[in-house]
Amino acid sequence: MEIHVDHHMYFAASRRPEALIAKLxxxxxxxxxxxxxxxxxxxxxxxxxxxxxxxxxAAISDKKETIPVRNMxxxxxxxxxxxKSTQGKALAERYGIPHISxxxxxxxxxxxxTTLGHLVEPYVKSGDLAPSHLIAAVVKNRLSQPDxxxxxxxxxxxxxxDDTGCMEQITKDLGINNLKMVCIKADPEVIIDRLKDRRVxxxxxxxxxxxxxxxxxxxxxxxxxxxxxxxxxxxETIRHRFEVFKEETLPVMEYFKSKNQxxxxxxxxxxxxxxKRLFELLDPKEANGEQ
Ligand SMILES: [Zn+2]
Numbered sequence: 001m002e003i004h005v006d007h008h009m010y011f012a013a014s015r016r017p018e019a020l021i022a023k024l025x026x027x028x029x030x031x032x033x034x035x036x037x038x039x040x041x042x043x044x045x046x047x048x049x050x051x052x053x054x055x056x057x058a059a060i061s062d063k064k065e066t067i068p069v070r071n072m073x074x075x076x077x078x079x080x081x082x083x084k085s086t087q088g089k090a091l092a093e094r095y096g097i098p099h100i101s102x103x104x105x106x107x108x109x110x111x112x113x114t115t116l117g118h119l120v121e122p123y124v125k126s127g128d129l130a131p132s133h134l135i136a137a138v139v140k141n142r143l144s145q146p147d148x149x150x151x152x153x154x155x156x157x158x159x160x161x162d163d164t165g166c167m168e169q170i171t172k173d174l175g176i177n178n179l180k181m182v183c184i185k186a187d188p189e190v191i192i193d194r195l196k197d198r199r200v201x202x203x204x205x206x207x208x209x210x211x212x213x214x215x216x217x218x219x220x221x222x223x224x225x226x227x228x229x230x231x232x233x234x235x236e237t238i239r240h241r242f243e244v245f246k247e248e249t250l251p252v253m254e255y256f257k258s259k260n261q262x263x264x265x266x267x268x269x270x271x272x273x274x275x276k277r278l279f280e281l282l283d284p285k286e287a288n289g290e291q
Contacts, residue, residue: 018224023232032265039078039254065094066093066095067094067095067096067283068150069096069150071150072095072150073178074153074181074182075181076154076182076183077182077184077253077268078180078183078184078185078186079184079187079188080238080242081191082184082191082267083267083271085099085103085155085270087271088101090278090284091278092151094279095153095282096150096151097152098153100152101153101156102155103124105142106120106124107124107130116134116138120135125231126240127231127241127244128231131162132257135157136163136169136170140174141178143170143175151263157184158252159249160248161248161251161252161255164252178261180261180262181260182261182264183262183263183264183265184264185264190268195238196233196235197209197210198230199227200230200234201223201227202225205220205223205224214227230277234279244275263281265277265281
């Protein structure tokens, strides 16, 4: 059995389950200075004030080499606005596997005015979860593509127990037997404060009114399209999404936990700190206990 151990295998410590569980437990617990319950988090270690999200992401990926993996089938979940998709992209780049955002696929369907787009639009706009059967077909189709054979970062699915049943079937059909869930957990007030100044154009160019405003007010520098606050970023939507997250997604996390296929990191810190925590949780050599 030892002979077959692949050091690039995701969660290679599965041959040492106790070590892995201990490691996940450690990472899940708040570390000194990590947890913020009040106020603005500019003093948070790793948060670079005056630096926009894109630049921080670039900073993460610039200093990291690609670590090729096999069998890293990962579903990424997180509190609303926890930077999940930014982190998902960084993880995908680090491990050379695709980042698959279900939210992004659905938003494109809505923009393109497809039948699916019309069906899911009310759910996406209100922050509620779309019916499982609509999403499952999209997910299965995407995960069947050849670029997913060594692994993927599936961002935003499954989000509720119904999805989880569909996902079980999808992984079974595709011959994937080791899907793991990783969660970025954050507090609502931290997230509301972080997102209140974010604006985007329809092409997805992001601005921060305080730290990275457009040259001309209300207009994208790149394409001249109007920039606006995404419904997703409004405080009332964020609060609602936290409620939905608690009711619908917590049971999914519990389910993955019960199968020992779960890990989490504290998402209240700056993007680069959270990114580092994720790498520490997932890097194959780290999972083998080498530093
Ligand atoms: Zn733009």
